[in-house]
Amino acid sequence: LEIPTWEEVATTYGAFLYSVAYRLTGNQDDAADLVQEVLLRVRRGLATYQPGSMEGWLSRITTNVFLDDVRRRRRRAVEALPDDPEQGLPASAAADEVLAGQGLSDDVQAALLRLPDEFRAAVVLCDVVGLSYAEIADSLDVPLGTVRSRIHRGRGLLREALR
Amino acid sequence: MTWDDRSPNGHLGDFLSALVDGELTDPIRRAADQHLAGCRACRAELDATARMHQLVAGLPMLAVPAPVWAAMMAPSTSGAPGAPLRRPRPMVWAGAAAAVIGLGLLVASPPSHRVTPPMTHFVQVHTVSQSGDPVTQLAPAAVPAFLRR
Numbered sequence: 001l002e003i004p005t006w007e008e009v010a011t012t013y014g015a016f017l018y019s020v021a022y023r024l025t026g027n028q029d030d031a032a033d034l035v036q037e038v039l040l041r042v043r044r045g046l047a048t049y050q051p052g053s054m055e056g057w058l059s060r061i062t063t064n065v066f067l068d069d070v071r072r073r074r075r076r077a078v079e080a081l082p083d084d085p086e087q088g089l090p091a092s093a094a095a096d097e098v099l100a101g102q103g104l105s106d107d108v109q110a111a112l113l114r115l116p117d118e119f120r121a122a123v124v125l126c127d128v129v130g131l132s133y134a135e136i137a138d139s140l141d142v143p144l145g146t147v148r149s150r151i152h153r154g155r156g157l158l159r160e161a162l163r
Numbered sequence: 164m165t166w167d168d169r170s171p172n173g174h175l176g177d178f179l180s181a182l183v184d185g186e187l188t189d190p191i192r193r194a195a196d197q198h199l200a201g202c203r204a205c206r207a208e209l210d211a212t213a214r215m216h217q218l219v220a221g222l223p224m225l226a227v228p229a230p231v232w233a234a235m236m237a238p239s240t241s242g243a244p245g246a247p248l249r250r251p252r253p254m255v256w257a258g259a260a261a262a263v264i265g266l267g268l269l270v271a272s273p274p275s276h277r278v279t280p281p282m283t284h285f286v287q288v289h290t291v292s293q294s295g296d297p298v299t300q301l302a303p304a305a306v307p308a309f310l311r312r
């Protein structure tokens with residue numbers, strides 16, 4: 001099986017990648033940044049890509065880049081806390097993002113953004129990407145039970161947010 | 164393992180999501196079905212859990228906005244692999260735009276104006292008021308004497 005070129009990946013899976021990135025970040029700018037970083041890693045990693053589910057591979061990279069960034073931001077926030085308490089507050093830009101448009105999709109997206117990042121990642125990988133719990137556990141490097149718990153608690157929080 | 168190992172109240176808990184997602188093994192799923200048959204609370208939570216799954220799974224695929232698409236495709240035309248791809252933030256764009264505008268003001272040639280003469284009107288005027296050779300008609304009515312032969 002031939003390994004696709006970088007351009008083929010971007011062309012074929014661009015909308016998928018952007019959609020996953022948007023579901024995780026909740027706004028166009030951060031989604032664009034995330035997609036660019038993912039494509040950079042994809043470009044570097046294509047030579048070692050094992051033919052399989054391209055969507056699965058891409059979404060794993062996307063989620064990891066997203067969570068890496070979340071952890072980096074948290075570390076920066078903790079470091080900044082003693083001098084500037086405002087910076088120590090949890091990143092709320094995504095939660096506060098006012099989504100243009102209307103309809104149920106926007107309500108659901110807004111509710112997704114209120115989830116803790118790890119819960120959101122698990123829910124997106126499960127419901128948007130369609131990965132199995134085992135694949136999600138592998139992607140997030142957590143036990144299967146943690147995946148199940150995050151997804152279920154995430155859905156519970158979604159329900160509360162959508163009430 | 165059953166949910167009873169983790170749930171002191173005996174309810175299905177997060178196994179409900181696993182049930183919705185088809186992640187339970189057959190023996191556990193059968194046991195879950197038995198529990199659901201006699202537990203209204205778990206049935207209600209199962210419905211709510213399935214609804215949340217459907218809502219998120221039903222989110223539409225998004226079209227990539229043009230600027231994002233341009234940024235996504237940038238690496239294919241950039242230099243060495245691994246070149247930084249980070250999209251400049253709006254402030255960077257604003258600065259760059261201001262610099263370009265400033266430079267433009269310094270070196271730009273005078274602006275050219277596009278003129279659209281009322282050609283139809285001119286034709287009508289000449290057709291009505293002039294006859295013969297239009298160049299002759301444009302000659303001054305009175306030629307100074309010293310220029311006459």
